[in-house]
Amino acid sequence: MTPDQIIFLLCAALIVGSALMVVTTKNLVHAALWLVATLFGVAILYGLLQAGFLALVQVVVYIGAIAVLFIFAVMLTRREMRDKGTQVNHNWGISALLALLTFGGLAFILSSWVGFSSTAKAIPAGTDTLMMLGKALVSPDAYVLPFEVASILLLAALVGAVYIATSSKE
């Protein structure tokens, strides 16, 4: 096994293991912390795939912002929501079946894809992938439209949040 494979296996175990803990642990704050571990594992995966920028954005956005927000929301809600009740309702059998079918279906479709069994091509040395990504995001024949639409969506969300948070003057 190459060191890359060992790191991948460790990281996959971390992701799957902590993802399981997210849904099985009783304590909500612990669940949020396990979620952080899962998201961190995904960041390592991006790093292994030579997508350093994506890995860091994953950490900044998901761990630095969203997970912290989750933990705050959990801490500020009433204590009754923690440590009590069962984690499953009577639909758990059907949802487990659906999840299994979805996983099986995706695995089946992907296994017939060419890229499934071939190894990834090495990026030639000296390629600045970050520069290419940056240029693609603002170039008119690439992704400038989706990029700008996403920014406007986020701006609208920001304005909306400020509007809701502002108490009315009346």
Add this chain to the structure above:
Amino acid sequence: MTFWNDPINYIADWLRGVFMGWGITAGPANVITALIGIVVIILFALAIAIALVWVERKVVARFQDRLGPNRIGPFGLFQPFADIVKLIIKEDITPAGADKVVFNMAPVISLASVILIWAIVPLASKIYGADINVGVLYLVAVGSFGTLSVIMAGWASNNKYALIGAFRMVATMISYEIPMVVALMIPTIIAGTMSVKGITQAQSNLWFVFLSPLGLLLFIISAIAELGRSPFDLNEAESEIVAGFHIEYTGMKFGLFYAGELLHAFTFGGFMAVLFFGGYGGFFGLEKLSAFAWLSNPFIELVVFLLKALIGYWVIMWVKYSMPRIRIDHMLTFNWKFLTPLAFVLLMMTALFDKLLAPTQFYVPGMFLSNILLAWIVIEILRKYSKRERIEQEKPAEPVIQAAHH
């Protein structure tokens, strides 16, 4: 390649040769060498942290007109070791109501979030952990682990003071992250790269502090806020919430938070040097003299970097020990209504002038003067604002009936 012009790679090559001589193949030998390199960087950072305990205590003593540690060793140099022994032999308490695993993990993550930064610190042109093309973003990403460790400590301690301290700390860290990111964008724009080594090399002719003095100011303010040091130390305001998020920690667990904070401050001093003062390259113009060609030696570069980092660290201490603490609403208002808008205006201005003036000879004066102009406009606006506020306050109170009509 000799030891004297590329020490780290020389030793690494030698080690690799030794491992392969033992019959280990090239792949694992590389991994083992890299792991040893990681341990060396961590130990270097921790050794610096020990020295910083002495520096911090000595400097604060000077600011407060005291002598500071002076009993153990010459100038009290061995005081940190006495401190460490004291921290280790103290009773290690985990409160009964605490969440044990999270409680014990928090100090580790806190120190780790600082040491992780050292992976990218360019100590010299050939002494650094990794030169990644997203270095500046990495600094922000690693900082989010610091935020996480504060929440974990505050929540797991099961103490209301710890929780309030953690809330305040996180509020500071999250809000000052925005001017911080913008301040980091400014060297990125000027240098055209996010790699910290690339930014250092881009300053071989002129330090960025001359191109963007306001950017440096924004970086210092937001760095101090991220560190939670005075005047932003309301997370551990003794008179209100005892000690903040690490109130329940004893012995070495507290030591980890303390060492992490000192090392973090020093690291930000180092980044001040890297982003605005030319990092390891350039020693106050001395390197331009051809007689000083030996200045490009990695060991000299290392000394220059550490010196500049210490100066940055000293500035952070200077602010800490001469400023009173500010109130939390002032802290948030200062960030959202002043620092963030200023940062965005500065960012837009820097990007615009960088593109417009880059090919002309007006580049340096243009960038500098535009910064000064912006600073002057901001000061004028603030003066008008505070004057209006003052008049408003000095006005006699209006009758209640009139106020009700509005």
